[in-house]
Amino acid sequence: MNQDYITPDKWSIIEEGFDPENVESSESLFSLGNGAMGQRANFEEDYSGRTFQGSYIAGVYYPDKTRVGWWKNGYPEYFAKVLNAPNWIGIQVFINGTPLDLNTCKKISHFRRELNMKEGWYNREFAVILPNGIELAVNVTRFLSMDLDEVGAIKYKLTCLNASAEIKFVPYLDSGIKNQDSNWDDKFWNTTKIVSEGHRAFIEAHTMKTNFATCTFMESYMELNGNKLDAKPSEITGQDRVGLAYQQQVQKGDTLTLIKFGGYTVSRNHPPSKLVQVAKRNLQEATELGVERLLERQKSAWAKIWERSDITIEGDVKAQQGIRFNIYQLNQTYLGKDSRLNIGPKGFTGEKYGGSTYWDTEAYCIPFYMSTKNQQVARNLLEYRYNHLEKAIENAQKLGFSNGAALYPMVTMNGEECHNEWEITFQEIHRNGAMAFAMFNYYRYTGDYTYIAEMGLEVLIAIARFWYQRASFSTPKNKYVILGVTGPNEYENNVNNNWYTNYIAQWCINYTLEQLQKVKDGHPEDYDRVIGKTKLTAVETDQWEEVAKKMYFPYSEEHSVFLQQDGFLDKELVPAADLPKTHRPINQKWSWDRILRSPYIKQADTLQGFYFFEDHFTQKELERHFDFYEPFTVHESSLSPCVHSIQAAKLDRMEQAYDFYLRTSRLDLDDYNNEVNEGLHITSMAGTWMSIVEGFGGMRVSDDKLSFTPRIPEQWDSYSFKVDFRNRILKVTVTREDVSFDLEGADEMSIRVQGNRVVLKGRNTVKL
Amino acid sequence: MNQDYITPDKWSIIEEGFDPENVESSESLFSLGNGAMGQRANFEEDYSGRTFQGSYIAGVYYPDKTRVGWWKNGYPEYFAKVLNAPNWIGIQVFINGTPLDLNTCKKISHFRRELNMKEGWYNREFAVILPNGIELAVNVTRFLSMDLDEVGAIKYKLTCLNASAEIKFVPYLDSGIKNQDSNWDDKFWNTTKIVSEGHRAFIEAHTMKTNFATCTFMESYMELNGNKLDAKPSEITGQDRVGLAYQQQVQKGDTLTLIKFGGYTVSRNHPPSKLVQVAKRNLQEATELGVERLLERQKSAWAKIWERSDITIEGDVKAQQGIRFNIYQLNQTYLGKDSRLNIGPKGFTGEKYGGSTYWDTEAYCIPFYMSTKNQQVARNLLEYRYNHLEKAIENAQKLGFSNGAALYPMVTMNGEECHNEWEITFQEIHRNGAMAFAMFNYYRYTGDYTYIAEMGLEVLIAIARFWYQRASFSTPKNKYVILGVTGPNEYENNVNNNWYTNYIAQWCINYTLEQLQKVKDGHPEDYDRVIGKTKLTAVETDQWEEVAKKMYFPYSEEHSVFLQQDGFLDKELVPAADLPKTHRPINQKWSWDRILRSPYIKQADTLQGFYFFEDHFTQKELERHFDFYEPFTVHESSLSPCVHSIQAAKLDRMEQAYDFYLRTSRLDLDDYNNEVNEGLHITSMAGTWMSIVEGFGGMRVSDDKLSFTPRIPEQWDSYSFKVDFRNRILKVTVTREDVSFDLEGADEMSIRVQGNRVVLKGRNTVKL
Structure with missing residues (x-):
């Protein structure tokens, strides 16, 4: 935990004062992104202290060779690594020849950062005394344009406070960068061309192996006290690096500003031969607009996003800051414009986890995007998996499955599995279930059945085939069992009959059988096409049905709960609260075997099933399971607190x-798990959104209607959120006394509030 | 399997004819070693075909950094890698400037290898036509001296069959070598000095990180038709390499011979500054003796070894060849002279498995060395572990244990754990039991209790502390359980209540409690010293006792067998014989998860416990367990067939x-598991020895006496073996009718034969 260094504020993330210990954490927290690229909040000027440099381009990765001590058959050949991309933000600053470096200053008398989430910009201001005695005030604003999404802008203002001096700015580009997680000191980028033309420079480089071609570009100019200078820079070219040196004599009190535009053009979006040309067009547009007008456009782009997705909380600044930080980061990471992209668990804020897509997308992110964006965005996320179906079938084949059974990868960039720990890659197979659940959830929310008919059914058949083959018959139990799995709780490996896995397997089969019938009845042409393609027979579906019908679920009569897996009760059931504080987080303090034989749960597992399939269980059952499992849950996965918040709310706790809620919404801001330096937890931020809308707001969809059971924490005066439900925008405001619904437009809409039917038109208020 | 390319022979391993596909396998099978160093049977001359180069120095290793995708707390910092050492055997051969290379010859009209195990030498002869048309006959003899154990000798004879020619020999040393398993292209050797003096040359090099200093040395001369030539060589020095070029014009039919001595001096045995000096002394001694006299000494050294350890089998050449190959390789690997060394699972024949010491030593190798060598050799092997006790305690601490609990490493060079797969390193804890069992076994066989009193008790206390802490209480079972382990069957990971582990844990505690009493009674000073040092209290031993008393063992009432672990019966129990052949070996064909959820057993697990503790179970119980488990056992560990052979014999099958027996004794010769190219399975060779002595011979020790229940396979006319029991040498010969005992010396000795007491003196024969 590092609770106190971010200043509470409704719309901004603010750090006051400079502490080198916080640099890497702040680099994560103040990250910028615009869906197409993103970067950690590294300083523009040189910094010789500890830092974690990171700049990332959406979809650009490196297939790092899988290297393990002992190879296991079935491992993928590579692990997709999120790639640190060439640096375009760098500006070296020299005052009378002395470099500005916050790590070597005599004194830092003022330091403040602000990430303005409302408007989408990041500012850093500080005042320092350099080793040579010169006192400086610096104010830097940076943003990645939502409008021109290949461009970012920096306004770097510097004032000499106590003397006249010669200032040298060297804005530069650098493609000689590495990944921090590059154990093997590999180089991932190959620089092919470095060009400078006047105030502009370009580096063309491509990634090794994947051969993504990029042009990293920049253009700069200076202003003295607000007046543009026409000083010509001199070029300083190094290996993998080009800088343009601007020199200027300034008087005491003068403000010299360097304005820098930069960014990337990438062969994912343009022909490789046109990258420089497109870069020039970008620079042309940006400089013609100028930094101020570009910033105006930025503000209005963010205003539009907030208009659809803002959640307000009155009476609790920290809670308000938390939810906006989550919504902001989700929108920095993924905007749904490019269906080849997905939502990486660290977004553009770090390297950890490699790959871009986990089951997080289907299990946690879909509801946020369904409710706050056009429904095509969620559909794109589903289509992403349909497009990877062939690869998922190949993946299952590698593991010995046949007949078109599919196992979706644990982690992927392009549909291929790219994770290589056997206990995860081969055993965390419940992910397959999330693919089916997302379809169910999408249809339930949007009412759009065409995805299932056109694409989804094929995916469902392949998944059902997998579960059928993966289950095996236990003679002593006279049931089908699923042996050797890792459930959502990754603190258990290679267990038998993980309840969640068995449950979602059974559900997947039954859901597939239902959809087969439904497509047959409602979309006979699609049905014929799919049956023809998959060669599905009645014998096969009968076999599936048999497995689903006779699926085994571990259960404790004594506790009247489903057991997370066989043998769970043999553990020493000491509540997590009784562990010494020095042992937490256990994943940083305990060896793996100790974790595995403990009862401690990383994230909701049985309770995840109760979340997905809440209609299948009574409130009493939920309560028993919550009471049984929560005390052993250490919430060391970012995906844990949100589900628990929703369920605690449902239980009126x-x-x-x-x-x-605080834990999920401020996980990174307060660094609960001591790891924010590595980057932010992006996908769980969608869970934070759910914990308000589904948890406190109690929003559900049933029978094509929204229903609400609003609750309000006693720390809050009121809160509000907005959802787009089937193309109607509904704002929900909950106070301590009542709940108001504002339906945009002239339509009527029927909902349920605390079980009672209400027909909305315009504004309606219901007493609680 | 590759059953037919080694010619059956009683005393030699013979390959006839050249097949490039067999080169790497033969390099393993024809390996040489003398306990201090060893090497694969690489060709002396250049070979451009596929080859696996390997030369190894006992005790010289490299601490390769542990690099894994996802770090787990408790992993050791390094993995000890067996290091490929500088090459001293190399001799380049040029005929009229054309290199001799078996991969580029026009024709190979004859090719034969022989490893003469009786005398300890390796010969290779071949006749070829070179690309330039010259026909050559070559005959090379090589051995590593048992007498001067830093020296090896090569006699390389070459005859030009169809023309006169200019021959150039370039004997060389090369320290620019790599490991085949060097994924990261690391260099492990740093060459510091290269010197040549006349016919001699020296390369000084040290290993990176571990800084073992070595001098690799050589001296050569030529003979023409048996007459020594005094041709001076010219030096060819490269980076990490020195060669001495000898040139000679020969006539058709002339035989030109290069004699080369070479080897290593190492800082493990000499001061680093003296390595060259000692190398010169070695060369002096070797050249003064000459190759023929050195070979005579070799023959008599091996005669002495065979005199004590030979096993004869009449009527079955393949079986005879197999057992001698096993005994020969064990003696090439470890002679018991240096108590810092141990028995590496691949000996000097390959790189796989890294490290030198596994539980194989305690579980499989001790009986062989106890019976065929002076008992000090076995005691040295025990002391090796005593010397590592502090490191084993540190290792347990890293995993969260306290109060002096010890976990011996899975793999080690110097007492530190150097294996890094969680399911093995952290979970295959049964190895701790083997340490205690070896003490029990050593005392049972030798009657020497001083080891336990002086050293062993401390080890036992530390191991008992580990088991006490590692067990936990299961409320539903009202018993102590051991969760999350890997048993001897590594095809199951993270299982609960592996029967073997629980059983040996219980036994360790009980055995420790007994030894505490025994040392207290018989060696009170040792007792006081050990109690003072370990601060052991009565409260603690009471706690141990409680755990041992209430240990849980999984059991099936239906099958009347102990279950290998909880839940074993939930698997699909399809016998291994029903698997399609194309699926075998499963570890090369199946993904790891599929193996884990299958019932297939890599090596004896429950049956290993029945082997160690056979007195605890009835013959009927053994039979039931054998019948239950053997059908699922795929014997993909080299350590499996020997235990099964012993138990099948006991059951009279x-x-x-x-x-x-054939499978264990000819595992490598017939390449049962398709991997002999990687090196030989050394430690299991001691199991082969047991399968004759304990299996067919039925030898046991009880009440300080040997007992025998001899059986003979119907394929054999007779067999014999010799054991040293408490300094008396007894030869046992079993024919189809009777068993004879030849007791050396004038003493009497009381034994049991088929349950009946027999007092031996000189030769006694008992009818069967």
Whole structure:
């Protein structure tokens, strides 16, 4: 935990004062992104202290060779690594020849950062005394344009406070960068061409192996006290690097500003031969607009996003800051414009986890994007998996499955599995279930059945085939069992009959059988096409049905709960609260075997099933399971507190729900798990959104209608959120006394509030 | 399997004819070693075909950095890698400037290798036509001296059959070598000095990180038709390489011979500054003796070894060849002279498995060395572990254990763990039991209790502390359980209550408690010293006792067998014989998850416990367990067939026992598991020895006496073996009718034969 260094504020993330210990954490927290690229909040000027440099381009990765001590058959050949891309933000600053470096200054008398989430920009201001005695005030604003999404802008203002001096700015581009997680000191980029033309420079480089071609570009000019200078720079070219040196004599009190535009053009979006040309067009547009007008456009782009997705909380600044930070980061990461992209668990804020797509997308992110964006965005996320179906079938084949059974990868960039730990890659197979659940969830929310008919059914058949083959018959139990899996709780490996896995396997088969019938009845042409393609027979579906019908679920009569897996009760069931504080987080303090034989749960597992399939269980059952499992849950996965918050709210345990809400919404801001330096937890931020809308707001969809059971934590005066439900925008405001619904437009809309039917038109208020 | 390319022979391993596909396998099978160094049977002359180069120095290793995708707490910092050492055997050969290279010859009209195990030398002869048309006959003899164990000798004879020619020999040393398993292209050797003096040359090099200093040396001369030439060589020095070029014009039919001595001096045995000096002394001694006299000494050294350890088999050449190959390789690997060394699973024949010491030593190798060498050799092997006790305690601490609990490493060079797969390193904890079992076994056989009193008790206490802490209480079972382990069957990971592990844990505690009493009674000073040092209290031993008393063992009432682990019966119990052949070996064909959820057993697990503790179970129980588990056992560990052979013999299933015997004794010769190219399975060779002595011979020790229940496979006319029991040498010869005992010396000795007491003196024969 590092709770106190971010200043609470409704719309901004603010750090006051300079602490080198916080540099790497702040680099994560103040990250910028615009869906197409992103970067950690590294300083523009040189910094010789500890830092984690990172700049990332959406979809650009490196297939790092899988290297393990002992190879296991079935491992993928490579692990897709998120690639640190060439640096375009760098500006070296020299004052009378002395470099500006916050790590070597005599004194830092003022330091402040602000990430303005409302408007989408990042500012850093500081005042320092250099080793040579010169006192400086610096103010830097940076943003990645939502409008021109290949361009970012920096306005670097510097004032000499106590003397006149010669200032040298060297804005530069650098493609000689490495990944921090590059254990093997590999180089991932090959620089092919470095060009400078006047105020502009370009580096063409491509990634090794994947051969993504990029042009990293920049253009700069200076202003003295607001007046543009026409000083010509001199070029300084190194290996993998080009800088343009601007020199200027300034008087005491003068403000010299360097304005820099930069960014990338990439062969994912343009022909490789046109990258420089497109880069020039970008620079042309940006400089013609100028930094101020570009910033105006940035503000209005963000205003539009907030208009659809903002959640307000009155009476609790930290809670308000938390939810906006989550919504902001989700929108920096993924905007749904490019269906080849997906939502990486660290977004553009770090290297960890490699790859871009986990089951997080289907299990946690879909509801946020369905409710706050056009429904095509969620559909794109589903189509992403349909497009990877062939690869998922190949993946299953590698593991010994046949007849078109599919196992979706644990981690992927292009549909291929690119994770290589056997206990995850081969065993965390429940991910297959999330693919089917997302379809169910999408249809339930949007009412759009065409995805299932046109594409989804094929995916469902392949998944059902997998579950059928993966289950095996246990003679002593006279049931089908699923042996050797890792459930959502990754603190258990190679267990038998993980309840969640068995449950979602059974559900997948039954859901597939239902959809087969439904497509047959409603979309006979699609049905014929799919049956023809998959060669599905009645014998096969009968076999599936048999397995689903006789699926085994571990259960404790004594506790009246489903067991997370066989043998769970043999563990020493000491509640996590009884562990010494020095042992937490256990994943940083305990060896793996100790974690595995403990009862401690990384994230909701049985309770995840209760979340997905809540209609299948009574409130009493939920309560028993929550009471049984939560005390052993250490929430060391970012995906844990949100589900627990939703369920605590459902059980009317508002104090607990509120604590979990804070934990999920401020996970990174308060660094609960001591790891924010590595980057942010992006996908779980969608879970934070759910913990308000589904948790406190109690929003559900049933029978094609929204329903609400609003609750409010006692720390709050009111809160509001907005959803787009089937192309109608509904704003929900909950106060301590009532709930108001504002339906945009002239239509009527029927909903349920606390079980009662309400027909909305315009504004309606219901007493609680 | 590759059953037919080694010619059956009682005393030699013979390959006839050249097949490039067999080169790497033969390089393993024809390996040489003398306990201090060893090498694969690489060709002396250049070979451009596929080859696996390997030369190894005992105790010289490299601490390769542990690099894994996802770090787990507790992993050791490094993995000890067996290091390929500088090459001293190399001799380039040019005929009229054309290199001799078996891969580029026009024709190979004859090719034969022989490893003469009786005398300890390796010969290779071949006749070829070179690309330039010259026909050559070559005959090379090589051996590593048992007498001067830093020296090896090569006699390389070459005859031009069809023309006169100019021959150039370039004997060389090369320290620019790599490991085949060097994924990261690391260099492990740093060459510091290259010197040549006349016919001699020296390369000084040290290993990176571990800084073992070595001098690799050579001296050569030529003979023409048996007459020594005094041709001076010219030096050819490269980076990491020195060659001495000898040139000679020969006539058709002339035989030109290059004699080369070479080897290593190492800082493990000499001060680093003296390595060259000692190397010169070695060369002086070797050249003064000459190759023929050195070979005579070699023959008599091996005669002495065979005198004590030979096993004869009449009527079955393949079986005879097999057992001698096993005994020969064990003696090439470890002679018991240096107590810092141990028995590496691949000896000096390959790189796989890294490290030198596994539980194989305690579980499989001790009986062989106890019976065929002076008992000090076995005691050295025990002391090796005593010397590592502090490191084993540190290792346990890293995993969260306390109060002096020890976990011996899975793999080690110097006492530190150097293996890094969680399911093995952290979970295959049964190895701790083997340490205690070896003490029990050593005392049972030798009657020497001083080891336990002086050293062993401390080890036992530390191991008992580990088991006490590692067990946990299961409320539903009302028993102590051991969760999350890997048993001897590594095809199961992270299982609960592996029967073997629980059983040996219980036994360790009980055995420790007994030894505490025994040392207290018989060696009170040792007792006081050990109690003072370990601060052991009565409270602690009471706690141990409680855990041992209430240890849980999984059991099936239906099958009346102990279950290998909880849940074993939930698997699909399809016998291994029903698997399609194309699926075998499963570790090369199946993904790891598929193996884990299958019932297939890599090596004896429950049956290993029945082997160690056979007195605890009835013959009927053994039979039930054998019948239950053997059908699922795929014997993909080299350590499996020997235990099964012994138990099949005990059950009087001689046909099966014989099959297992062939499989264990000819595992490498017939390449059962398709991997002999990687090196030989050394430690299991001691198991082969047991399968004759304990299996067919039925030798046991009880009440300080040997007992025998001899059986003979119907394929054999007779067999004999010799054991040293408490300094008396007894030869046992079993024919189809009777068993004879030849006791050396004038003493009497009381034994049991088929349950009956027999007092031996000189030769005694008992009818069967």
